[in-house]
Amino acid sequence: MSYFDLSPDLTWEDLAVRAAVHKFAAEVMRPIAHDLDRMSPDEVVAEGSPLYDFYRQAYGLGYHKAFFPAELGGPGFSPRQKLIALEEMGWGSFGLSVALGVASFPFYFLLASGNETLIQRYTLPYLACADGSIRGCWGITEPNHGSDVIQFGEAFFSEPGRKADVRAFRDGEEWVIRGQKSAWVSGATVATHCLLHVQLDESKGLAGGGVCIVPLDLPGVKKGRPLDKLGQRDLNQGELFFDEVRIPADHMLVGPDQYEGTVQAILAVANTCMGAWATGLARAALDESLSWVKDRVQGGKPLIEHYSMKQRIFTLFRRVELSRQMARAAGGLNLDNPTPFVEYSLAAKVSCTELAFANAHDAVQIFGGSGLSREYPVEKLFRDARAAMIEDGNNEVLARKGGLVVGETYPRVSRGRPAAD
Numbered sequence: 001m002s003y004f005d006l007s008p009d010l011t012w013e014d015l016a017v018r019a020a021v022h023k024f025a026a027e028v029m030r031p032i033a034h035d036l037d038r039m040s041p042d043e044v045v046a047e048g049s050p051l052y053d054f055y056r057q058a059y060g061l062g063y064h065k066a067f068f069p070a071e072l073g074g075p076g077f078s079p080r081q082k083l084i085a086l087e088e089m090g091w092g093s094f095g096l097s098v099a100l101g102v103a104s105f106p107f108y109f110l111l112a113s114g115n116e117t118l119i120q121r122y123t124l125p126y127l128a129c130a131d132g133s134i135r136g137c138w139g140i141t142e143p144n145h146g147s148d149v150i151q152f153g154e155a156f157f158s159e160p161g162r163k164a165d166v167r168a169f170r171d172g173e174e175w176v177i178r179g180q181k182s183a184w185v186s187g188a189t190v191a192t193h194c195l196l197h198v199q200l201d202e203s204k205g206l207a208g209g210g211v212c213i214v215p216l217d218l219p220g221v222k223k224g225r226p227l228d229k230l231g232q233r234d235l236n237q238g239e240l241f242f243d244e245v246r247i248p249a250d251h252m253l254v255g256p257d258q259y260e261g262t263v264q265a266i267l268a269v270a271n272t273c274m275g276a277w278a279t280g281l282a283r284a285a286l287d288e289s290l291s292w293v294k295d296r297v298q299g300g301k302p303l304i305e306h307y308s309m310k311q312r313i314f315t316l317f318r319r320v321e322l323s324r325q326m327a328r329a330a331g332g333l334n335l336d337n338p339t340p341f342v343e344y345s346l347a348a349k350v351s352c353t354e355l356a357f358a359n360a361h362d363a364v365q366i367f368g369g370s371g372l373s374r375e376y377p378v379e380k381l382f383r384d385a386r387a388a389m390i391e392d393g394n395n396e397v398l399a400r401k402g403g404l405v406v407g408e409t410y411p412r413v414s415r416g417r418p419a420a421d
């Protein structure tokens with residue numbers, strides 16, 4: 001077990017959350033993630049896959065409602081407890097952590113929207129679901145718009161007539177949705193609901209967007225085959241196709257006026273989660289390395305007894321501590337904050353995923369040839385960490401977006417209004 005924490009003021013409740021989620025990460029997430037990593041994408045989502053056992057066990061323990069308040073049956077975690085739970089899950093498996101995170105996202109978003117009818121219809125059944133059968137996903141990126149989807153403030157983004165791949169048109173009391181989301185929608189292949197970004201007003205270009213909730217059993221919805229990829233293979237991903245899909249008018253939760261602020265608010269939450277999961281992955285790389293160097297004998301003694309190796313291990317250790325402090329500070333500021341400071345979440349995502357990748361990379365080197373072998377866990381950590389630097393926005397593009405806010409050439413906004421300074 002690694003060192004746990006630089007924060008001296010953790011409560012007994014914080015420590016209990018950590019212990020419970022760590023047990024789940026070690027006993028459920030690690031073995032299932034290991035098996036899924038070795039399966040083909042089709043096998044991962046096929047009936048009888050251990051993926052469904054993961055959902056069942058996670059929901060059974062109530063971890064699908066980790067972000068929900070106690071009055072709705074959630075655990076009522078403080079922001080710090082949420083981050084502790086996320087870090088432990090990231091230690092267990094980054095990919096499965098994301099799978100569970102996106103599963104809750106549409107229902108969490110509905111709660112924030114305050115639409116009582118839709119909360120009753122969708123969020124409450126999700127919270128009551130103990131078998132893992134109700135699962136959400138988040139469809140924002142498109143075949144022709146990857147990084148583009150967060151490029152507010154760039155001239156092309158609000159160019160009149162610039163088309164998104166998924167558009168919605170009003171028809172009486174309904175919206176009609178047409179188009180295709182990218183193959184990167186996490187959890188899409190097994191999802192029952194999608195929080196979907198659509199273009200509503202072409203005269204505003206990509207800025208004329210909207211966000212809606214779409215049950216994926218509606219006529220006209222099709223799913224693509226699960227994507228094959230390098231890392232986070234335990235996270236299933238796939239395209240979503242919408243052929244004249246009709247949703248009631250009230251399912252459009254956000255229109256163009258609030259679109260930009262909404263995307264920033266989503267980034268502020270999603271990117272702090274990424275930071276905490278990445279901290280867990282960085283810590284897993286430290287843990288694996290530490291036990292390896294205590295055991296492996298070269299030069300007549302265990303590797304850890306060599307001076308240079310102590311330095312290398314310390315580098316892994318300090319990266320974990322840096323990552324945790326960054327993720328926790330940004331999350332403490334922005335989780336549960338209606339006017340978040342998005343630049344801190346962006347800083348956490350970019351920094352923590354870079355630190356996790358550095359740790360996973362060094363862990364492979366510390367293991368030597370065994371680090372390349374699939375017999376040991378560090379090569380998976382390395383592949384998973386690599387994916388995280390693209391996930392939820394390429395790090396360069398997120399950094400550029402953060403730079404616009406920090407450089408004050410673009411305002412920080414939240415749900416359509418300026419955030420408090």
Ligand SMILES: Cc1cc2nc3c(=O)[nH]c(=O)nc-3n(C[C@H](O)[C@H](O)[C@H](O)COP(=O)(O)OP(=O)(O)OC[C@H]3O[C@@H](n4cnc5c(N)ncnc54)[C@H](O)[C@@H]3O)c2cc1C
Nearest residue numbers: 138139140141146147184185186387390391392393394396
């Ligand atoms: C593991 C994983 C999970 C994901 N989960 C989801 C999900 O749940 N839902 C969803 O909708 N999407 C998801 N995505 C998609 C993800 O958000 C996109 O992959 C990401 O935004 C990058 O888009 P892209 O892959 O199209 O790359 P591109 O945007 O094509 O970028 C390619 C390269 O060009 C650079 N670049 C891009 N634009 C510019 C520019 N304007 N100026 C200079 N350089 C630029 C980038 O930095 C990058 O290096 C996921 C991706 C991954 C890897």
